[in-house]
Amino acid sequence: MEAFTTHTGVGVPLRRSNVDTDQIIPAVYLKRVTRTGFEDGLFAAWRGDEQFVLNQEPFRAGSVLVAGPDFGTGSSREHAVWALMDYGFRVVISSRFADIFRGNSGKQGLVAAQCEQSDVELLWKLLENEPGTEVTVDLTNNTVVAKDFTAPFTVDEYTRWRLLEGLDDIALTLRHADDITEFEQRRQGWLPTTDPVPAS
């Protein structure tokens, strides 16, 4: 994973709460078996509407999404994160994120920055009054800055460390492979197994 320290890009105000992952990318776009190319599915239903924020300049080229509370609810599809990143987003700002979405973001290097709702409202007004305003999200000191607006954000400490270092979770866990093996020896014998088949 690429390390993330700070990002500056055009802020996109998305005045909607409960943006579920079916809205971020509808199920019909989940059929690909690759990890890239999901940008066409991003907000697919809404992008048919000319008034939708991503259909307007200069928001089209945005990379910092500022959304209402409860962003990323519903389905666990990591495709939601891939679609946002494939489109060009590097940061989503919201006052509340769904847990699985937040977790998925952290694995992919998309920063899910949690701000107070009052700060989200201020940012919305700024981005709507002055479209094209760039927003800087600095993970080294947890601040969001846009013109004279500054606000703190929170992100899980461990995720923050991993993002700053650009570390891969699996490699970190495999440092503890001996602990896993030891745990496996302690598991109850009656726990179920699944009748695996011979690997080809």
Place this chain on the structure above:
Amino acid sequence: MSRTLAEKVWEAHVVRHGSGAEPDLLYIDLHLLHEVTSPQAFDGLRLAGRQLRRPDLTIATEDHNVPTIDIELPIADPVSRTQVETLRKNCAEFGVRLHPMGDAEQGIVHVVGPQLGLTQPGMTVVCGDSHTSTHGAFGALAFGIGTSEVEHVMATQTLPLRPFKTMAITVDGELKPGVTAKDIILAVIAKIGTGGGQGYVLEYRGRAIEALSMEARMTVCNMSIEAGARAGMIAPDQTTFDYIEGRPHAPSGADWDAAVEYWKTLRTDDDAEFDAEVHLDADELTPFVTWGTNPGQGLPLSASVPDPEAIVDENERVAAEKALTYMGLEPGTPLRDIHVDTVFLGSCTNGRIEDLRSAAAVLRGHKVAEGVRMLVVPGSMRVRAQAESEGLHEVFLAAGAEWRQAGCSMCLGMNPDQLKPGERSASTSNRNFEGRQGKGGRTHLVSPLVAAATAVRGTLSSPADLV
């Protein structure tokens, strides 16, 4: 120290405690796979030259994409077909047991696990699917994960996680006839909101929960994610043990006795404290339906479409206005006057044999209303076979409903079972999001009883309306 059920299961699976901000490393007892969220994870393993650590704790089924008619033919949609074929290739390469289309054990992943006896109390169960919370009905800690985590579990059989907070949802009293597990969970979500459970494991308890069958408990736990929760759990009891005993992967003999002895310890200690508590009275519950575009936007069937003007919170008011526009509903319309085009009975929420039985009991001797299409999609091929052995399919067919093969089907419309733009459904599934059942489709979430009565009358109805 006194502990809740969730804390007991968590502690029993800690491979390594994290220090400071570092998460615990949690062992995973069962990993369920399906075709949609696994291909990129298998690719990741291959790219990194890693092995699947425990094929014997991994199982796969084809469910999201599969058609529910003509299953002996190749899947018509080439992209869906590729995804299903990719799962088959991956399972063969890595040695994973797969239940493909046409197999007697094929079905929705969350129906298949419990019915095989693979889901047992005190286990940790994960799947790249948010409705993994279903398995919490057995007192397992079960939760949905993303594809990166799927790959992590494949490679290490563990996940790095911070402990979840705990919330008790106590449902006291007794459900009135015609009121079901689905009504309980829709009422819970309406009460705490779609974000109310964020960061929590919900433990459902109280007399009304204890009185539920295992299948009804699965319906409740299934929709925990719709309240934003990581997982839902119910303490195992005799109902749980009776359900598991004799299933293909259940322990037997001395192992059974040892397992039951352990399972009996899986209860929240009397003096344990939850981080939050919510109370509901089952006696006050009535059939519940949703009117909006998230599962928290629900009301008793006897109510009317709400007026957004009356909602104080600005975000909720705007959300309600948008929802009503999308749903094509006017404030003040009695919910019972809402006409539907389609009734969908199925999904991991309500696609089990008891759901089919209860709907069939309502439909028996009735016809699906003129102009209404009803789809009955069993949650698994085993549920389908059981229903046919009981003659339930004949009841559905005689009423004019369609009797389909097993899969996720119209719950999310990844296969051809979709709503057309503007079409309205009464659906026993779990999500009424915009476009969830097909672009432009409008969904009302209901119980199987309400679904059946609605099919007969053509408007949102409960069985009591049929007399």
